[in-house]
Amino acid sequence: MADNFDRILDECIDRINRGQSLEDCLADYPEYVKQLEPLLRAMLQTQGAYSFMPSANAKRGARQHFNAALERLERRHREKQPLWTKLFAQPRVWATVAAAILILVTGFFALRPLLYPIVEAKTGIIEVRVTDAPPEYGITEIWVTILDSEEGVAVHKAGDDGDGVWITIPITEPNPFELLSLQKEDLDTLLATEEVTAGKYTQIRMTIEKVEVKIGDGDLQPAVLPSGKLKFVRPFEVFDGQTTIILLDFDADKSVTVTGGGKVIVKPVVKLSIQQGG
Amino acid sequence: MTAPADKGKTEARKCNEAKLASLYEEYYDKIARYAYVRIGDKTEAEDLAGEVFLKALESLKSYKERGTPMQAWLFRIAHNLVVDHLRKATKRKTVPIDTVQIEADVDPAKAAEKNIELERVTKAMEQLTREQREVLRLRFFGGLTSKEAGSILNKSDGSIREMQRAAIEKLRRLLVTDY
Numbered sequence: 174m175a176d177n178f179d180r181i182l183d184e185c186i187d188r189i190n191r192g193q194s195l196e197d198c199l200a201d202y203p204e205y206v207k208q209l210e211p212l213l214r215a216m217l218q219t220q221g222a223y224s225f226m227p228s229a230n231a232k233r234g235a236r237q238h239f240n241a242a243l244e245r246l247e248r249r250h251r252e253k254q255p256l257w258t259k260l261f262a263q264p265r266v267w268a269t270v271a272a273a274i275l276i277l278v279t280g281f282f283a284l285r286p287l288l289y290p291i292v293e294a295k296t297g298i299i300e301v302r303v304t305d306a307p308p309e310y311g312i313t314e315i316w317v318t319i320l321d322s323e324e325g326v327a328v329h330k331a332g333d334d335g336d337g338v339w340i341t342i343p344i345t346e347p348n349p350f351e352l353l354s355l356q357k358e359d360l361d362t363l364l365a366t367e368e369v370t371a372g373k374y375t376q377i378r379m380t381i382e383k384v385e386v387k388i389g390d391g392d393l394q395p396a397v398l399p400s401g402k403l404k405f406v407r408p409f410e411v412f413d414g415q416t417t418i419i420l421l422d423f424d425a426d427k428s429v430t431v432t433g434g435g436k437v438i439v440k441p442v443v444k445l446s447i448q449q450g451g
Numbered sequence: 452m453t454a455p456a457d458k459g460k461t462e463a464r465k466c467n468e469a470k471l472a473s474l475y476e477e478y479y480d481k482i483a484r485y486a487y488v489r490i491g492d493k494t495e496a497e498d499l500a501g502e503v504f505l506k507a508l509e510s511l512k513s514y515k516e517r518g519t520p521m522q523a524w525l526f527r528i529a530h531n532l533v534v535d536h537l538r539k540a541t542k543r544k545t546v547p548i549d550t551v552q553i554e555a556d557v558d559p560a561k562a563a564e565k566n567i568e569l570e571r572v573t574k575a576m577e578q579l580t581r582e583q584r585e586v587l588r589l590r591f592f593g594g595l596t597s598k599e600a601g602s603i604l605n606k607s608d609g610s611i612r613e614m615q616r617a618a619i620e621k622l623r624r625l626l627v628t629d630y
Contacts, residue, residue, distance in 0.1 A: 179612040182619070183597050190594045212616070215623035220591050222565075222572035227483040227497045235501030236475060242508050243468060250464070300513070316538065345513045351534055362531075366513040393538065416515070 181205055185213055295371040295413035301326050301342055301364045301379075303350070303421045314387035315425060315439075318349035319364065320380040320401070326365040328419075329376035331408075337375065342367045349385075352423055364421075371413040377445065378404045379421070384439045386429065396429070396437040409447045418448040467511050470521055475504060478522055482529050484592040489533045490540070491573075499536060503529045523599040526589060530603070575625035583618035586611055 185198035195213050199206050303317075319325050323341040331337045342365040350362055381401035385393040403421075411417045427442040479500050487496035506528050507514075514524055576584055582604065589600040597611040604611070 175613075175616075176609070179609075179616050182616055183612045186590055186615070187596060190590075211623050212619045215619055215626055216591060218568075218626060219572050219576070219587070219622065222568045223484065223488050223592065225484055225487050225493055225496070227480055227493075227500065231494075231497040231501075232479055235479065235497070235504070238501060239472075239475060239504045239508070242505055243472065246468070246508060250461075345510045349535075350531070351538075354534065363513055368512075 178205065178208065182209060182212060185209060186216060189213065189216065296368050297371045297411035297413055298366060298368050298416040299328060299342055299411060299419065300366045300416055301377075301419045301421065303352070303362055303364050303423060311389050312386055312425070312429060312431075313353065313389060314385075314393065315352040315429070316349045316385040316387075316393065317352055317423075318382040318384070319344055320382040321348060324378075324380045326379050327377070328369070328374050329378075330370065331373045331375050339378075340367070340369055342369075349383075352425060369411055371411050373408065373410050375408050376404060376406050377419055378402070381441060386437045386439070388431070388437075394437060396439040398439050401441070403441060403443055405443075405445045407445055407447070412449070415449060420446045420448060422446065464511070467514060467521075468508070471504065471507055471511065474522055474525065478525055479504070481592065481594045482525060485526065485529060485588055486533055488576075488588050488592050490536055495536070499529070499532055502532055506532065519602045520599055523595060523602045526593050526595065526599075527603050530585075572626070575622055578625050579618055579621060583614055583621070586614050587618050587622070590615060 181202055185195075185202075188198050189195065195210070195217065198213065199210060202209060321344055323339075325344055326342045327339045328342060329337050329339050344365045345363060348364075350364070379402075381398065381403070383401075384396040384398055386396045387393045409417060409419075422444040424442040424444065428439055430438045430440070432438065482503050483496045483500035486499045487493055490496060490499070503525055507525055510528070514521065519527075576587070579587070585604065586600055589595045589603065590597070593600075595603075596608075597615065598608040601608045601611045606614075
């Protein structure tokens with residue numbers, strides 16, 4: 174019964190959002206008018222109080238910025254294309270070169286088994302995500318800033334010679350991020366992502382630049398961070414065409430200590446899990 | 452002759468860029484309203500709405516549909532930018548509630564009435580839980596469906612509907628009470 178009313182209320186809110194009138198919605202549900210009307214009027218009152226139409230100038234200006242950014246991005250992608258891709262975009266060059274390539278390719282495939290085995294560069298995507306567990310001490314906000322440099326978030330790819338190489342995963346979302354909002358809203362948030370070569374990886378490292386904490390309604394205060402460097406020796410594999418999610422679960426309860434003098438000390442306690450996405 | 456995998460990625464990127472551009476007209480206004488309710492400053496809300504689309508364009512590579520429609524993803528970015536904005540505003544010790552500006556061609560009495568109404572509704576909204584407020588902001592000002600709001604808050608559309616009803620009932624009680 175309550176669920177049915179919730180659905181009707183929900184539908185009426187959608188209809189009003191699309192521009193229909195309150196009366197039209199009520200006319201469709203005469204048996205619920207007494208319950209529905211006050212709630213929908215409260216909705217309209219709330220919308221009315223905050224009524225605001227962005228100025229046409231602001232919207233136009235923002236749109237121009239967006240279009241310019243879109244063009245810059247497109248140009249960057251074009252510039253990134255290899256020379257031969259650019260050449261192929263031109264019909265005359267394509268026509269001239271196509272025949273030559275056909276001959277070369279035919280010859281190559283005929284001789285290929287004799288020359289060398291196939292080596293293809295395969296790639297997958299790494300996503301680094303963060304979530305958290307609730308804290309104590311009346312802490313209401315924890316702002317974490319990840320060092321925005323190549324020391325920030327990186328993974329270590331195993332090499333054939335045993336050395337390997339560190340690969341930086343660029344931070345993509347707003348940095349700093351508020352840890353407790355993730356816990357309250359039961360979310361994890363994407364911190365960094367990069368397309369990397371498929372294969373075996375052995376370690377993950379992350380450097381926290383600073384942590385700020387809010388207790389109760391007080392102001393944000395910097396926390397003492399004895400060491401912001403986290404390193405996990407945890408082998409995992411990135412598969413071709415697949416996404417590998419590295420989930421860093423911050424245990425806020427164990428990470429944060431408030432001293433008798435009110436000083437906040439953060440020693441990050443993080444649980445790491447690896448998930449293979451699609 | 453581009454490799455099929457590269458071609459697929461290029462097409463997906465172009466498709467997402469086109470989709471984002473197509474959402475601009477409708478969602479710029481909605482995001483600006485959503486931001487205004489949270490930060491209380493119209494000019495900054497407009498700036499923030501523009502910033503959401505730029506941020507989305509930068510992060511488009513990380514966007515994957517996986518049940519989250521692009522418009523809901525935009526609101527997730529808006530939420531993060533609003534939180535960041537409020538944090539900086541707290542540090543600057545600014546007051547995050549706007550007062551209605553009296554424009555030259557607006558009746559001052561009406562503007563004052565609107566100001567009082569805004570304060571009244573703001574106070575009532577503050578009495579709701581954090582999650583209830585967010586559901587109403589996304590539904591009333593962002594114009595998202597319950598399902599889309601649920602994809603942002605990681606909740607089912609059923610629990611969003613339930614939370615929404617409880618929130619409006621409480622809001623209504625507070626608005627009819629003279630406090």
